[in-house]
Amino acid sequence: MPLLVKICGLSTRETLDVALEGGADMVGFVFFPPSPRHIGLETARELGKQAKGRAVKVALTVDADDATIENIIETLRPDILQLHGKETTARLRDLKQKFGLPLMKALPVETAADLAPLPGYASVADRILFDARAPKDATRPGGLGAPFDWHVLENLDLALPYMVSGGLNAENVTEAVRVTCAGGVDVSSGVERAPGVKDPELIRAFIRAARATQELMVR
Numbered sequence: 001m002p003l004l005v006k007i008c009g010l011s012t013r014e015t016l017d018v019a020l021e022g023g024a025d026m027v028g029f030v031f032f033p034p035s036p037r038h039i040g041l042e043t044a045r046e047l048g049k050q051a052k053g054r055a056v057k058v059a060l061t062v063d064a065d066d067a068t069i070e071n072i073i074e075t076l077r078p079d080i081l082q083l084h085g086k087e088t089t090a091r092l093r094d095l096k097q098k099f100g101l102p103l104m105k106a107l108p109v110e111t112a113a114d115l116a117p118l119p120g121y122a123s124v125a126d127r128i129l130f131d132a133r134a135p136k137d138a139t140r141p142g143g144l145g146a147p148f149d150w151h152v153l154e155n156l157d158l159a160l161p162y163m164v165s166g167g168l169n170a171e172n173v174t175e176a177v178r179v180t181c182a183g184g185v186d187v188s189s190g191v192e193r194a195p196g197v198k199d200p201e202l203i204r205a206f207i208r209a210a211r212a213t214q215e216l217m218v219r
């Protein structure tokens with residue numbers, strides 16, 4: 001199975017086009033006002049149309065309420081919701097029932113103890129994203145460009161598809177996949193020249209490097 005490549009935090013027509021032309025499987029849009037990648041609903045509508053049918057559209061939210069999610073769905077028309085906050089399994093069930101979209105739950109990882117909530121999430125989520133745990137004083141729970149110790153996932157036994165993220169770039173993505181056996185990779189900071197400013201060449205280089213790892217795929 002080919003490695004899924006997700007470029008997250010896209011916010012302009014130009015860089016979205018680079019990701020789509022480069023062959024990204026998933027394109028992520030951040031709806032979290034404190035983030036430098038946050039997009040408003042009108043931009044969401046425009047980028048949503050541009051990406052339609054060309055890649056899986058991912059709407060990233062952080063403990064968002066129903067009304068916010070409803071507006072995002074109405075404008076972006078996402079294919080999947082990425083939940084990057086402290087959403088509980090009960091909230092995941094609730095979202096699934098209300099909106100009927102597939103869910104990708106982000107799980108912050110620093111040590112093996114962070115994998116404890118996995119069985120609960122795996123019972124309701126469609127996909128898991130293992131991301132680096134943000135420092136306590138961080139202004140956002142992800143998109144910080146810092147990796148976690150991938151060896152924490154080395155002996156993972158998870159039937160659900162999963163992706164890995166946190167500090168990935170064209171140089172380290174092959175090693176991340178080799179260690180974690182993840183079925184997908186997700187990047188934001190590693191394809192930027194400044195926080196929130198995507199770099200076309202870095203996007204292309206990341207996708208190329210991720211594609212080159214495909215023979216290592218196991219799930």
Ligand SMILES: O=C(O)c1ccccc1NCC(=O)[C@H](O)[C@H](O)COP(=O)(O)O
Nearest residue numbers: 008035142143144145165166167188189
């Ligand atoms: O990107 C953000 O600003 C952000 C804000 C709030 C929650 C999550 C956020 N980003 C998550 C991602 O972009 C990816 O899923 C992943 O964590 C990649 O992050 P990076 O280390 O920057 O490559």
